Amino acid sequence: MQPLQALGLAPLAADLERVEAALQASVRSQDPFLGNVAAHLISAGGKRLRPVLTVCAAYAASGVAPVSEDVVTGAVAVELVHLGSLYHDDVIDEAETRRGVPSVNARWSNIVAILVGDYLLARASELAASLGADVAALLAATIGELCRGQVLELQHLFDVDRSEDLYFSAIDGKTASLFGTACRIGGMVSKVDGATLDALTDFGHRLGTCFQIVDDVLDVTGTEESLGKPAGNDLVEGVYTLPVIYAIEREPALREVLGRKLDNAQMAEARRLATSDGALDAALDAAREQAALADKALGGATGLDAEVTARLGRLVETLVTRDR
Numbered sequence: 001m002q003p004l005q006a007l008g009l010a011p012l013a014a015d016l017e018r019v020e021a022a023l024q025a026s027v028r029s030q031d032p033f034l035g036n037v038a039a040h041l042i043s044a045g046g047k048r049l050r051p052v053l054t055v056c057a058a059y060a061a062s063g064v065a066p067v068s069e070d071v072v073t074g075a076v077a078v079e080l081v082h083l084g085s086l087y088h089d090d091v092i093d094e095a096e097t098r099r100g101v102p103s104v105n106a107r108w109s110n111i112v113a114i115l116v117g118d119y120l121l122a123r124a125s126e127l128a129a130s131l132g133a134d135v136a137a138l139l140a141a142t143i144g145e146l147c148r149g150q151v152l153e154l155q156h157l158f159d160v161d162r163s164e165d166l167y168f169s170a171i172d173g174k175t176a177s178l179f180g181t182a183c184r185i186g187g188m189v190s191k192v193d194g195a196t197l198d199a200l201t202d203f204g205h206r207l208g209t210c211f212q213i214v215d216d217v218l219d220v221t222g223t224e225e226s227l228g229k230p231a232g233n234d235l236v237e238g239v240y241t242l243p244v245i246y247a248i249e250r251e252p253a254l255r256e257v258l259g260r261k262l263d264n265a266q267m268a269e270a271r272r273l274a275t276s277d278g279a280l281d282a283a284l285d286a287a288r289e290q291a292a293l294a295d296k297a298l299g300g301a302t303g304l305d306a307e308v309t310a311r312l313g314r315l316v317e318t319l320v321t322r323d324r
Contacts, residue, residue, distance in 0.1 A: 012055065015067050019051045019075045026076050026123050037104060037116045038123075041083055044099040049211070050082055050182040051075035056315075057186025057200045060298075060308040073127050074185040077139060080124035082178060085146055087117030092150070093237055128185075135188055142181040149173020158238035160248055160259045167242050171212045172205075179208025192303070199301030203312070206294035211319050213287040216241035220274050235270050236262055242286060247279035284320070291316045 027038035054075035058067045089095070090103040091110045097103055105113040121143060128139040153170040156162045183204030187197045219234045220243050234241055240248070240258065248254050254273040257266055274280075294316050298309045 011059075011064060011066050012052070015055050015072070016048060016051065018072050019048070019055070019079075022072050022076045023051075023079055026080060026127065027120065034116065034119065037108060037112060038119055040101075040104055040107070041086060041099060044101045046099055048079065050078045050178060052315075053179060053182040053204055053207070054078055054186040056308060056312060057183040057204075058190045060200065060304040060312070061187050061190035061192045061196065063305050064308060068189065070131055070189040071186060074131060074135065074189055075182075077124045077127040077131075077135075078178065078182045078185060080120045080127070081139065081143060081146070084117045084120035084124065085150075085174075085178075087113045087120065089150075091117075092154070093233060095233070131185075131189060135185055138181055138184060138188070142177050145173040145177035147173075149175070149177070153239060156240075158259050159240065160255050162240050162245060164242065164245055167240075167245060168209070171209060175212040176205045176208035179211065180205035196301050196303055199297050199304075202297040203294050206290045206297060207316055207319070210287045210290035210294065210316065213242055213283055213290065214319060217243050217280055217283050217287075220244065220271055221280065232267050232271050235274070236267055243279050243283035244274050246282045247274040247276070250277040250279055287320050291320050 023042055024039065027035060027042065029035035029038065055067055055071060058071040059065075086098060087104050090098055091105045091113050094105075095103045096106045103113070104116065125136065125139060125143075129136040149170045149172060152166065153174065156166055156170075180201045181204070183200040184197060187200040192200070216234065219232060219241065222231050235244065235258070238258075238261070244254075244258075248258070251273050254270065257270045257273065262270060295313050298304065298312060301309075
């Protein structure tokens, strides 16, 4: 089941059409080349999970109804930060595809990808500023967290002794922080109280952690067709994620394969070893724990729409059980 189907909220499709139109408009430029490159991954599609969370946080705060233009603007700002980070990530990873199309760095160049990624972050900041100083400061801090998480990850490339704590610290920054911010902006522009705002933020943060763990499991088990990018890419690039950390603990032979660049045969062997001895199940248990904490965060908040919070709980479960 797809995230939008899991939510099943009547106004959501129409509100996301508004977000999509505003997203396309936000990257138009007087320079046709810049506008074309900036729109490249937008046109390729994507789950739009972060804008969904911004919109649904507003639903939860104010009741299910078409959201305000401020909510749409906040959702676009969050998605632009995500897209800008993808442009930069693909340069770091030397990726050739993203969302089933050539990556920006592969189609144009690393320099173009970096500069247009910066442009997307600048546009996100401009939109956030239009919502007020608090939203602008939050988004700026979140971009800083994305950088912190990525830098921490880069410090431990090919590190077979990378710890569980280091893994969680990295994904707190590079993934979970933006999920939390997506929810928080939806609450901020809806003028909820501080306790409710913190509950929405905690929900998003836990959901983002859960999402990243499952994504890392899929990198080990999935195919390029299902992922929209090369499978096993983290192993090739020396990013040893939670399922691999658990597998190294359980299967000593994996430690001997890793710690260096892998050719195709070595990568296939590493994926085989990483799927043995319960490591994937242990990682998915960690994802389920985060999902339960996300549900708990919403359950402890007062004044949120009961129908929306129930459907957000279904979204959490959908992300845990997506195809693997």
